[in-house]
Amino acid sequence: MARLAGVFASSHAPLLVRGWEHIAAARKGRLAAAFAELGRRIARARPDVLIEIAPDHWVNFFIDNLPSVCIGVGEVHEGPPEPWMRDFPQPRIAGHPRLASHLLTAALERDFEPSVSHHMKLDHGFCIPLWKAGLDAIPALVPIVINGLEPPMPTVRRCYAWGALLAEAIATYPEDLRVAILATGGLSHSIGEPTMGEIDEAFDRECIRQFESGSERALIEFLNEHLPRIGNGAAEVRSWVAAHGAAAGRGFELIDYGPVPEVYVGCGFASWDLGTSAAEDNPR
């Protein structure tokens, strides 16, 4: 049977790539160290497959037909289409159609109705963390888009439930696979709004505290109260919430957090300690 081997989260600001040279040296050093630690933790989990959860930045979908959640079941996914991501080392990334289809079926059987894509482009939201984390090789990837850009968006509660569903589905997948989850987006930022450039560090730190506290209800209430009132980019924290749900709301470990004004984003990096069985399997 498959097993959940790790759960991780990362920011994915575009300026981490196309504005990297303009970031102050001290902050750049911390970001590089955080990405490296993220990469080490992912490598330690030895995933055969990585389920990556991120929003779509108007690359796959438009308002003609905008899914709340979409699972990429393709054999292969296209690398990032953004011109400034042209140096990303893999123009194509292998998928894992069998696990992806299992997730899709498991979701439908539990009355979740995701959209499905057989050919997905993975924009910077998917690729920057993979790239910056310095993985030797990118595992087979199952991308899951959670809409965090255009209202209406799935509720925070539903995103948490999606994470729990993913964990259940992984546990019932018959192949002997190690599966990890990487959630990307957030934390606070504001794009194309009058508050663009503002980072709400107080929100970010409370958000992290809520993840650490492990209270599902308190986290959901906190986000329901604050997300409508702060910069639009924080909506991407839905990806982190799904990861938290997959980890059953326990074991959140902050790798690092810092507001990075040069990239307009409160940048956060985290993993979840999955407990005894995972620890035995992943000696530190």
Add this chain to the structure above:
Amino acid sequence: MRDYWLGRLFFDLQNSPAVAEEYRADRGRVLARYPLKPEVRAAVESDDVAYLSQLVNPYLLRFYFFMIGMPDEVFIGRLRAAGAAAAARSSHG
């Protein structure tokens, strides 16, 4: 409120380097292919950030002005001026 064709224009510019290149060379030729309302087209032609920001997803707006080469400090300045103007209108009922 979302203006479908304005959003569609920005989406196409983001997802087709050839269209983006054509747009940079000849805005009018590309704009002619989109049934934009006259006031929307005028706002595009005059780089009216404040007006367009009311009609399109903020991420597409940000992409568009980045794509046409507006410096971030100018774009952000115009967004903030638009926000301040909206707040002033709101406070005056």
